[in-house]
Amino acid sequence: MEEKDILILAIESSCDETAASVVKNGRCILSNVISSQIALHTLYGGVVPELASRKHIEKINQVIEAALLEAHVTLDDLDAVGVTYGPGLVGALLVGVAEAKAIAYAKKLPLVGVHHIEGHVSANYIEHPDLEPPFLCEIVSGGHTHLVIVKDYGEFEILGRTRDDAAGEAFDKVARAIGLGYPGGPKIDRLSREGNPSAIAFPRAHIEDGPYDFSFSGLKSAVLNYLNKCRMTGEPVVEADVAASFQQAVVDVLVDNAIRAAKDYGIERLAIAGGVASNQGLRTAMEEACKKEGIRFYRPSPVFCTDNAAMIGVAAYYEYRKGTRHGWDLNAVPNLRLGER
Ligand code: KG4
Ligand code: ZN
DSSP states (O other): OOOOOOEEEEEEOSSSEEEEEEEETTTEEEEEEEEEOHHHHHTTTSOOHHHHHHHHHHHHHHHHHHHHHHHTOOGGGOSEEEEEEESSOHHHHHHHHHHHHHHHHHHTOOEEEEEHHHHHHHHHHHHOTTOOSSEEEEEEOSSOEEEEEEEETTEEEEEEEBSSSOHHHHHHHHHHHHTOOSSHHHHHHHHHTTSOTTSSOOOOOOOTTOTTOBOOHHHHHHHHHHHHHHHHHTOOOOHHHHHHHHHHHHHHHHHHHHHHHHHHHTOOEEEEESGGGGOHHHHHHHHHHHHHHTOEEEOOOHHHHSSOSHHHHHHHHHHHHHTOOBOTTOOOOTTOOTTOO
């Protein structure tokens, strides 16, 4: 007998994207609707939490309606509602959590709270039907930089993490210093293609007592010092060279740590995830390094790297299958740790 399809409505509102998606049987994305707040926050050079919450409230119903319409389903067809409940901005998270609870309660559906980072990792399952745990995953986003072994769906062993700034945060801060504006990552990515990655020797931090840990604050300071020195001596700043040399320094560390961990632990499959995983320089460098070492490389399409609800739907499906259910007391947890429930 054929098994019944499992349809999950997923909601994501942890930062500056209001997103909803309908996911069938875990890996089939029936719709993926994202309303970005970039235009709003650009005015301020970064995400303003209070404005983000208000915008989520304004958009969330439209985004959910669009996701249902695009998937050709109604609330009556759903089997569960999945929602990001942390980590993220508390006011932003609350909008998604309240909405998910309301829909689940009204339609008598199970509610599945999802860890945002588990969502990012799960983005890899969408386009790689053969990918199953265990594998190594490097998660590089605006708030997180983690190197983990995905032992099973939703089960992680953390090998390394950032000691200070997240990789995406470094991109955003350096972009601001060069004068590129928010959001910095994609702008540095684009500008780097016109620059020389070996023009300026920026530092690559390797941490003595944490071989898989990261640190980006020294690199960020080195870029700021370089820019100040140029301004003081009247030396012209070639922005594309600064961008390319900075990006190369980040990419080198991200590739080195991931490849070293894969070799040390004898893991033959490596995935990347999170907003920075859409960086072209990182994708190319990681692919080449993996090829050289005989490691299989997985990465989501750029649209599934940056925040979206499809990845939350995939993670929610595997949590649902394991029996994870949240009550009506589910709350937003802004500093939810990986592996915590
Ligand atoms: O995963 P994400 O959308 O949100 C978080 O969970 O934080 O990641 C956003 C981060 C931002 O810091 C953004 O600048 C960075 O990802 N980012 C990039 C690129 N696209 C987004 N960084 C480098 N290159 C890109 N192409
Ligand atoms: Zn994210």
